[in-house]
Amino acid sequence: MIDLNPKRNLRTVCSEVLVLLAAAFLYSFAFPGLVSANGLGFIGFFALVPVFAVIRNTTWKLTPVYGFFYGFVFYLFFNYWLKTFHPLAILIVPIIKGGEMVVLFPALKAAQKLFKKYGYVVEGIIWVAYSYISQDWFAGYPYGTLGTAAYQYLPFIQIAEFTGIWGVTLLMVLPQTFLAFILLETMRNRLESFSAYCRQHLIFLVSYAIVLVATLIYGFASISYWRAQEPEKTWKVATIQHSADTWKGGYTTYKNNFNNLRRMSLEALQSDPDIILWSETAFVPSVAWHENYPSDPATSALVEEFVAFGKSLPIPLVTGNPEGVIDDAGQSALLSDGSWNRKDFNTVIFFEDGEIKNTYRKQHLVPFTEHFPYEKELPLLYNLLLANDYNWWEKGYESVVFETEEGVKFSTPICFEDVFGYLNARFVANGADVIVNMTNDGWSKAVSAEMQHLGLAVFRSIENRRTTVRGTNSGMTCVIDVTGKIIEPMEPFKVGWRIYDVPVFTGEVHGTTFYTRHIDWFAFLAIYLSYLLLGLGALNHLIHFIRERRQKRT
Template identity: 25%
Template sequence: MSFFDRFKNPKTAEEKKRIRQERLLLILSGVLLGISFPPFPFPFSLLAFVAFIPFLLVIERRETLLTLNKATYLMSFVFSLITLYWVGSWQPESDPFLMAGGIALLLAYPCVMLIASTLYYLSGKIFPKKINLWFFPVYWVLTEYLLTLTDIHFPWILLGHGQVKFLAFIQAADIIGTFGLSLVVFYINVFLYKAFSNYKNNNRYSVNYLVAGVSIFLLFVVYGLIRISSIELPNRKVRVGLIQPDINPWKKWGTGSLDKMVDDYLSLSQQAVDSGAQIIFWPETALPVYLMGGNYQNEVDKIYSFLEKNKVTLLSGMPDIQYYFNKEDAPADAKFNKSTNSYYTAYNALIELTPGTRNYKRYGKMKLVPLGEHVPFSEEFSFLADIFKWGVGLGGWNIGKDTLVFKVPVENNLGKDTISVSGLICFESVFPIFVAAFVQRGAEFIAVVTNDSWYGNSSGPYQHKDFAILRAVENRRSVVRAANGGISCIINPLGEIEAETKMFTKDVLVGDVVLNKEKTFYTEHPKIVTAIISIFSLWVVGINILLFIKKKFDL
């Protein structure tokens, strides 16, 4: 077949019919996978265990890299369209650049998943087709893992994340993590597909495949039920107050009254203190100013006065800036301000304000939203930062340097205590291995401050809240979320949501949070699954390189 023959119309009506059928199968796979994710309720989660069957039926017929990638792209595009449609915001106030970014993501995500189909094609040069199909789940999960790396990271729709409503199934995440769950979900699909295809061909092995697939599924469910019923949660607790001010994120960065914002936050915080809260959490970028690095002494004094009076600690999302007046003192990623002739670093940060001292601790967000908060590779190519800018001025944060666990003194049900808490900002909570690093450093519970109001009452805020369930189960840590417009919640170490607010309400959520010092197998070894699949995939690529060299040079 010549190059131009590939673009000719199918020669026969039968071929046209086959192509239509295959496209429908690929669309069906994408739809089933998409509706297995939140915000769809639990029974829909089960669809993920059969969603890949139509897709596998198609790709087993494909021989060339082009046709394999076409199939993967179409299925992945439908999947991402259902689950990620919200990223562009699509509200009247939305920034056009954010909308463009949303469209770009919908088109780009399926391209990333072509890594899986390309590796499948390459391993087809090593293994027979019937054996090769068993490796597709490995390549898919490897691609999910790659989405956590580099500046262009967005590990949102991991297969494991789709099972957060299925509490019994996800309990094994304390051993294998979310990527391990993704692998299991895909392998159950392969077993069921093999059962279906063998039954269709009257092969006696069809029952064996069916039994194997169902047995794996039941093994994970039984393990989960045993864990849920047998885990004894520690008695050590702390009472927290989660402040949900419901401030319009688009207008907040304009000319709103800072003094009124502070008063509103303190009024809500007083309600939390009156209900017994010992640690107060304000959401991401709670105030639209560099509070601790600018000329805002009145506001700072007012906040500290509240903390001193009530003897509570505040952990707040807050923009934070640090100035350097000598180039030698400034870090490599510092920016230059011509008007002040100084260098500076600016962070989307979480700060800890404690009564008794004006010295505050800061954690700078390390996983910045590509384009939305940080221009990918702008450290290497500084001109990119000047090209891409948000209308609301959020696109130029520096990347935080290190995980930080806050040490907070409290009096809890066991007397005077010091509590270790990690502070994650916004979509950092969807990075499984990254979150485990905070628990490795001693975090006894996980706090997430976020502002999901950018995306309206779409799937995004609900997915973001639900995905935190897996961080709780993986590490057996309570997770609390303080969200500007919702959804704020408290999740226990079993992944059960104990309390939550509604979207777009001004609210205060107060509750007792279980503290845990014990580390799970996953927490201590979060990279086992990804290391194994990475090594295998590198081996496949290496063998193909050797085969290419052998053929090229007739060795």
């Protein structure tokens, strides 16, 4: 319980810290995790109330400290599976997210102080702005975004085709900022009842109720509409889930993985699919490098065998495969010190008609593990990462759209690229009719990690009204239809294959959504409003302060 005693003492601080600690654990339960593999999404509709209450109750001096503490604890518990990835990762992510909240918490308190009556509305807008800004920089990381907790509540999240995940986040956070305000005000002033405060804020309550009802009505109507639509085509996709640890490396591992992938692909071929889908880096030795600069005879022979298999298939094959190219064009492939003059892209290659028709290079790289652009600015951290076996990929820049001879247009966001709305909207704007995500989350060894990833991917289908098919190493392999419904997920961490009948809704017939045409506009609006409102609030506060000083002098 928060101590409302006006005297600040150790007891007050301890009670606030305990509330934040409990709130961080509670909030993590809203998402897939240790408590529930699917998450308890309803908790996301109230878990932040104690957080906003503590910010309102505490001092300015403690606000940034509390921000770091809450962010660190939440991500430490929410992303517990990062420890499997690397010991540094489970520290880096909570420190970064806690650091972001060092700025967020004072901004929220400023909204409360500058806007006495409707500060909770400004808080909600700031929370949406923070949610976007926290994923729109080098270390951007959208896991834990409030709206994601509602991924199972399909009628509630259909507005994402207009607002993206940001509108959903605002609808979830506003009641919580309001409740924190009302509850504290009621507890501090026992002369007025809770109902009296609600009457004072009737305009907000009625407006929110109207928006919420309209959102749900639209949600049910849009689900009904899309499920009544006949797709322009049904695309039979064979997904191969080989559930192997591709990080082990070495010729024997590569050979065994390829043999398993080939065997299951040939089995699936008997079901007459239109295309075969492998996962991210399913075949690890670089085709581009070994074809041009063969070094190890055994590995080069394995690459030739793989390429021959891909070209021999009667249907297309899509797979992840690193693309090794010359780094310094002015030097030979093998440098004088014995190292290779090479750089690599995380790439998808597309086989059809006996050739590699096209490739796609991953554009949004995982910070710290795949990409770190601050070698000169932060040499100590750069060298620390290198010393801990982190290696960098090069960044791609083209939103490639593949097209099969049957006329299916699709794009292949690699791994966590499908958690970013802007990237997938660009694919669809470029002409993609299906989103084909290729993922390897097997390293996490946690179903909850795979489900957190899947929960974010749900929004990409709704935002763009395009079907998503996910081909993963070990989960979650599935289809997500245009309403966000998850269809027939394969059992995670199990070897196997499945044929999916993927409904194809084309841009020629159904056009593009408002979100696809105006990517993240709602988030930008929240950012601009946050700056504007805080600026106007500060200016108004300054004017009142100057007037009071003048009155005292006179």
